[in-house]
Amino acid sequence: MAQAERFRKRLIAACVRAQNGRGRVGEDGRPRVDVAIIGAGATGVELSAELRNTAHVLSAYGLHQLDPRRDVHIHVIEAGPRILPALSERVSVETAKLLKKLDVDVLTSERVTEVTPLAVLTASGKHIDADLTVWAAGITAPPVLATLGLPVSRQGQIVVGPTLQSEGDPDIFAFGDCASCPWPEKQTTVPPRAQAAHQQATFLYNALRARLDGRPLPSFAFQDLGSLVSLGHFSAVGSLMGGLIGGSMFIEGLMARVMYTSLYRMHVMALHGAVGMALDTVSHWLRRKTSPRVKLH
Numbered sequence: 648m649a650q651a652e653r654f655r656k657r658l659i660a661a662c663v664r665a666q667n668g669r670g671r672v673g674e675d676g677r678p679r680v681d682v683a684i685i686g687a688g689a690t691g692v693e694l695s696a697e698l699r700n701t702a703h704v705l706s707a708y709g710l711h712q713l714d715p716r717r718d719v720h721i722h723v724i725e726a727g728p729r730i731l732p733a734l735s736e737r738v739s740v741e742t743a744k745l746l747k748k749l750d751v752d753v754l755t756s757e758r759v760t761e762v763t764p765l766a767v768l769t770a771s772g773k774h775i776d777a778d779l780t781v782w783a784a785g786i787t788a789p790p791v792l793a794t795l796g797l798p799v800s801r802q803g804q805i806v807v808g809p810t811l812q813s814e815g816d817p818d819i820f821a822f823g824d825c826a827s828c829p830w831p832e833k834q835t836t837v838p839p840r841a842q843a844a845h846q847q848a849t850f851l852y853n854a855l856r857a858r859l860d861g862r863p864l865p866s867f868a869f870q871d872l873g874s875l876v877s878l879g880h881f882s883a884v885g886s887l888m889g890g891l892i893g894g895s896m897f898i899e900g901l902m903a904r905v906m907y908t909s910l911y912r913m914h915v916m917a918l919h920g921a922v923g924m925a926l927d928t929v930s931h932w933l934r935r936k937t938s939p940r941v942k943l944h
């Protein structure tokens with residue numbers, strides 16, 4: 648929260664400086680603000696679209712000298728050959744097209760080698776101006792896991808087998824983001840996602856009951872239900888998978904946006920029940936009507 652708050656204040660300060668002619672000026676003589684996001688996974692991509700929206704709102708709230716499209720430059724820098732490397736190529740291609748429409752500068756096959764206070768440098772020698780830089784290039788597990796004497800992955804996750812027992816000690820189970828669990832069908836490990844953590848929690852509940860009853864432990868099989876990437880108020884893109892639709896289905900636009908919002912509502916319902924979810928939805932709707940879209944102070 649503290650980091651997000653610091654980022655918000657610095658973004659507004661950079662835009663106000665640019666508006667008042669105290670910031671940097673581009674070759675075209677116009678004020679400019681540059682934001683560099685390192686990593687084009689779902690986090691980096693979603694942030695870039697949200698920031699484009701924020702720039703529009705800031706402009707509407709009084710920073711009239713600042714043209715949100717021309718003057719606020721958003722760069723997404725990815726080391727791999729395409730954005731959203733963990734998702735299907737189609738989702739990646741369609742998302743790249745939508746980001747282009749939002750004037751987000753997407754750089755692929757560019758490995759960041761240095762971050763200075765005002766720029767990001769890449770291995771190919773590119774120098775990208777950056778008033779603000781956001782690191783969104785993946786996660787690592789808490790360092791404490793590496794001190795437990797159990798085998799850990801490159802990301803510092805506890806290495807577990809298909810029963811979610813750690814490889815170092817069968818009495819220690821791990822699941823969710825802190826576990827590196829095999830995903831044999833894809834010859835990789837289960838991705839660090841909420842849907843995986845949720846499936847593993849349900850699995851583990853049953854597995855631990857089986858163990859207490861002296862029955863053999865079952866094996867965990869991750870079922871990828873698909874992914875949705877939100878592009879702010881503009882759109883969403885994703886793919887749905889599963890037995891119901893008989894494979895994988897690409898979705899985008901309003902339908903994907905509605906599904907993204909519905910997923911959030913389903914999570915609220917799981918936590919607070921149907922009545923709680925309905926009340927939360929009404930309260931959210933009222934707050935949206937009365938609160939500013941961007942907090943300015």
Ligand SMILES: Cc1cc2nc3c(=O)[nH]c(=O)nc-3n(C[C@H](O)[C@H](O)[C@H](O)COP(=O)(O)OP(=O)(O)OC[C@H]3O[C@@H](n4cnc5c(N)ncnc54)[C@H](O)[C@@H]3O)c2cc1C
Nearest residue numbers: 689690789791822823824825838839840841842843844875
């Ligand atoms: C920006 C962002 C967006 C994401 N969006 C999506 C998405 O759209 N869909 C999706 O499926 N997944 C998404 N994820 C991934 C998803 O949030 C995680 O996979 C999921 O939360 C993993 O659940 P978990 O319980 O393993 O870990 P967490 O949800 O991280 O919970 C671990 C908890 O343990 C606490 N903790 C850590 N160390 C200690 C300690 N030493 N002692 C006590 N407590 C400790 C932490 O504070 C935390 O509350 C996103 C992640 C990020 C960062």
